Amino acid sequence: MAEEAAVRAQAEPVRRLKQDKADPDEIAKEVAKLLEMKAQLGENEGKQKFVLKTPKGTRDFGPKEMAIRERAFKAIISCFKRHGAEVIDTPVFELKETLTGKYGEDSKLIYDLKDQGGELLSLRYDLTVPFARYLAMNKVTNIKRYHIAKVYRRDNPAMTRGRYREFYQCDFDIAGQFDPMIPDAECLKIVHEILSDLQLGDFIIKVNDRRILDGMFAVCGVPDSKFRTICSSVDKLDKVPWEEVRSEMVGEKGLSPEAADRIGEYVQLHGGLELIERLLQDPKLSQNKLAKEGLGDMKLLFEYLTLFGITGKISFDLSLARGLDYYTGVIFEAVLLQQENEHMEEPVSVGSVAGGGRYDGLVGMFDPKGRKVPCVGVSIGIERIFSILEQRLEASEEKIRTTETQVLVASAQKKLLEERLKLISELWDAGIKAEMLYKKNPKLLNQLQYCEDTGIPLVAIVGEQELKDGVVKLRIVATREEVNVRRESLVEEIRIRTSQC
Amino acid sequence: MAEEAAVRAQAEPVRRLKQDKADPDEIAKEVAKLLEMKAQLGENEGKQKFVLKTPKGTRDFGPKEMAIRERAFKAIISCFKRHGAEVIDTPVFELKETLTGKYGEDSKLIYDLKDQGGELLSLRYDLTVPFARYLAMNKVTNIKRYHIAKVYRRDNPAMTRGRYREFYQCDFDIAGQFDPMIPDAECLKIVHEILSDLQLGDFIIKVNDRRILDGMFAVCGVPDSKFRTICSSVDKLDKVPWEEVRSEMVGEKGLSPEAADRIGEYVQLHGGLELIERLLQDPKLSQNKLAKEGLGDMKLLFEYLTLFGITGKISFDLSLARGLDYYTGVIFEAVLLQQENEHMEEPVSVGSVAGGGRYDGLVGMFDPKGRKVPCVGVSIGIERIFSILEQRLEASEEKIRTTETQVLVASAQKKLLEERLKLISELWDAGIKAEMLYKKNPKLLNQLQYCEDTGIPLVAIVGEQELKDGVVKLRIVATREEVNVRRESLVEEIRIRTSQC
Missing domain, CATH: 3.30.930.10 (Bira Bifunctional Protein; Domain 2)
Incomplete structure (x- = not known):
């Protein structure tokens, strides 16, 4: 393209002027010319202008964030299960009319899907209205369930404080006609258990x-x-x-x-x-x-x-x-509550992390005959909890593992790819969590370094001598101890050693 | 409202004519008049016409379906982890331009969000393009990750065969420049392990x-x-x-x-x-x-x-x-493969349940400098697998539990609500999964019946005599055996008995 050649040509005087440490004004003039040419070129080229980002108010969870997220979920789910909850799931979008008239002024925050012919749809705003719709639709009058899923609000995100447009809710609800305040009290007990368990402070x-x-x-x-x-x-x-x-x-x-x-x-x-x-x-x-x-x-x-x-x-x-x-x-x-913590330089001000209440009329709004199903529930605001856990981990020295791999299958010499493949296949089939480097002839040092980087505790090393002897060398990464293990005992040996890890 | 009064007034002659067993034609005429009036009224009243359903091509997962789903996920996740994968998550929607030009003719199946001012967004169509976007955006050149999440396609659903508009994908991908075919072979090994583990047939x-x-x-x-x-x-x-x-x-x-x-x-x-x-x-x-x-x-x-x-x-x-x-x-x-199974009346014809391949150019499409990251991956078509597992469970006698509750806290006499609350609170705090009925004075028989219905294996019964003696009566539902356990030993006793269950 002629324009591209022109841009390249213009880059030359800029480089030269800079090299010569020329008058800054003169450099600036030539740079401006170059930038303008580049901008014009950009208009003809979609690729350059492509914005590489997630939508506003959303984020990716990388392996590290996921490890933290899974930890928090584990605490919450185990509490919900401890209280005998079943689990349900509903679609991420609902008929628009299902959400209409349930959120007062906040309705303006609902994400609608484009009308592409067919039903008018909206992304769920919370998990409570879909739950009520589920109960009415299936004529369920009595259930204790939890639901952990993402909800969507076109709000102004303050992502540093854990406020997103796409965020998780962890809901626990009890539906049914019961003696007063017994389920309500259980909801508060649950909040108490979860916040205590997660050790988020007072x-x-x-x-x-x-x-x-x-x-x-x-x-x-x-x-x-x-x-x-x-x-x-x-x-x-x-x-x-x-x-x-x-x-x-x-x-x-x-x-x-x-x-x-x-x-x-x-x-x-x-x-x-x-x-x-x-x-x-x-x-x-x-x-x-x-x-x-x-x-x-x-x-x-x-x-x-x-x-x-x-x-x-x-x-x-x-x-x-x-x-x-x-x-x-x-x-x-x-x-x-604001923490007066000497370990933290800037104490983080977080607000509400859970909320809920009784909504005895919502299910009736969906029932054709208006039959009521009394409900009480709690929603854990997990995003703020993530922020706190992430910041805390950032501040601490703790190294968080993002895989559960127990053993790396490594080779001591070249030309042992086939042996590694055979061994790792045996380990996988025995249920051992195992990795290997995807190289034909990796250096032993690189393989050991990989274990250090990712926290894999054991290395099973195949070498020519070991193959002859019918053994595998098992190395304990932390202590650098090495033992020869008969191949047929390897699985058992790894199980014993990793149950101690 | 005047119209409502008119409808009520018109209902009167209809009722009278029916009561009098009048000429059917005359009744029909008055009924028609009534229906028309109701229809007119209906236009002013959303509620009557409200459709209680999930959007086309979507479904709810109730407790039973969730139990099956969780089982299948468990097998898949444990395989992915066995192969050393990390986990990531991306938003349910992407910038529209992120998805543009990646799916050829199938682009027409993408769900767009309504333009509400701001960014143009679309629901993800698969997990592969968001993964490539993630790699390019974070300059990741080397990762082995899995991602299990819902994707969206405005396709014509055939829900009985496990084809939905909202459905799960379970993806495992290996990104990075490696020696040829080693990661590719691992992807096939993974498919083999998962399909064998799930026992879906040949x-x-x-x-x-x-x-x-x-x-x-x-x-x-x-x-x-x-x-x-x-x-x-x-x-x-x-x-x-x-x-x-x-x-x-x-x-x-x-x-x-x-x-x-x-x-x-x-x-x-x-x-x-x-x-x-x-x-x-x-x-x-x-x-x-x-x-x-x-x-x-x-x-x-x-x-x-x-x-x-x-x-x-x-x-x-x-x-x-x-x-x-x-x-x-x-x-x-x-x-x-079609199963010739004598236990099944109608063998189910299911097609593809997993697929994948190598896509070395996709990440480069997102990188401003076109830097390539070779990738190979596999996607498990879990919805069809769900259908098969659901049908199989339907056909079998197996009763699937939807909770993990270990013990029901019950009372033998009236006025023991407070004692039940105290006991259940102790159990929860000790990590025991416990439930109670939300009634002040439930009948013992109803409490035992609840255990039968839901599969709770143990009942901890508080009664007046037990309170005096400082014991709790522990009943094993399956055998109807009852033993008195000292209150301070109850947690330990439940742990022992449920680890055997």
């Missing part, structure tokens, strides 16, 4: 009840029509001070200052059983049917949590007002 | 090479421009007889009858080492550089497969011509 689980909120708004004189919008103001209290929330309520949302002040008295309260008892005596709240019901159940919940021995990390908090439209009873949210 | 792995195909087309007199389209005709040979393929080549694709006949002589050949040797002596093929290269490597591959002891299931088949644009060397495909 945490607190805030608990409230949609009915207490609604009752509180009613006795404070908030008009019915303003419940939701006032609720979303209250929800901001974990980030902004009361004065700001108050002025939003009065200024933007047109609430009377008196009503706002009455709300202010309640939402700044948090505590345990004694606070619940006090509010049950509250002259206004105790007159409200919803509030009374909510407080009664909250008392029961705390009794169960006391039996579980976890009230130390639970806070009944009247400012907790989780956003989603579908909650009907208990709501909760676990937050990590 | 299978054969067909092997060919893109270079042999291209060389064969050249020596048969196919014009360069027709290579691809003739290749896609040849690819149909596993489903239709040669005569039909021939007439497509000549009639639709304008190939000369002589060229078609020459192709016919080759593509009906299949065999092992002896066929390779013969073709290496073939006066025409041996003159073609590409074919010679391909045949030479094929010979090497068969030597390695002989060392692996798996040539019995491998067939060098000149009709194998896998569709994807990006293959450059070895290609292969595993097919299940």
